[in-house]
């Protein structure tokens with residue numbers, strides 16, 4: 001009997017990843033035989049790890065912190081190709097390997113983070129961001145992946161706030177061409193009280209705040225001025241579980257609607273599943289089961 005096709009999530013650290021569980025649910029739901037494992041890559045060894053895994057028959061993988069930019073470089077190199085959204089983000093979270101007749105392999109890189117976030121906001125939560133003011137916190141791989149898809153929702157303004165302003169400036173430069181097309185104003189600022197306070201005071205707050213930073217991992221609170229989030233606004237942290245708690249408590253205290261990153265996680269996984277298997281699984285039952293699983297552990 002031929003073994004099932006192999007898939008994986010590659011990261012460092014990776015032991016916390018729920019992706020193997022989610023893809024197992026999707027496989028069962030759609031009647032696909034596959035294996036999906038965690039692969040820990042050394043911090044300086046992403047490309048070597050992928051080459052080794054590919055030689056061992058890996059068909060595709062998700063890529064998580066901190067390798068999304070390495071995955072982008074891999075798929076931009078010889079034998080590689082990128083989706084339009086991954087090229088814009090310059091960050092890749094999904095790789096698909098394709099064998100050629102001469103034994104060489106090609107690699108296709110995509111980024112499903114933005115589609116996952118947008119689907120969670122618009123379909124699962126039923127929230128429209130059209131004409132709204134959005135604050136996006138962070139300018140790492142996740143923020144890069146979601147900025148274009150967020151703009152496509154046609155908010156009137158996206159303020160892009162990052163601790164290292166050079167990174168938000170780079171993201172801004174790459175996306176400024178989209179502004180006119182979507183009728184969105186895009187502004188990069190430093191994620192600091194001194195920069196954000198006048199912005200918040202001018203605008204009277206944001207209707208949505210999306211946290212794509214890892215600040216809570218180092219136990220640091222974000223420097224957000226009072227009334228950053230308007231009452232009733234959406235406050236979404238891409239993290240889930242205890243690391244998301246501080247931000248979600250802040251959202252609740254602001255009178256907003258708190259949302260963790262679990263819905264985004266399941267939706268971006270469904271998008272990756274479709275890229276590999278050509279079928280889109282149902283996400284609602286998997287999200288519900290994942291929430292029950294997390295609550296019980």
Ligand code: NDP
Nearest residue numbers: 138139140141142163164212213214215220238261264265
């Ligand atoms: P990166 O490491 O690429 O980026 C981290 C970001 O956090 C940077 O903008 C960094 O700012 C900022 N940051 C780190 N520490 C602090 C701090 N103390 N104060 C303020 N800002 C800080 O990570 P990713 O972008 O790949 O991931 C971000 C988060 O999103 C992760 O927790 C990840 O798990 C989550 N995520 C969730 C997904 C989901 O499906 N739910 C999908 C993708 C990501 P600076 O540039 O200044 O260093």
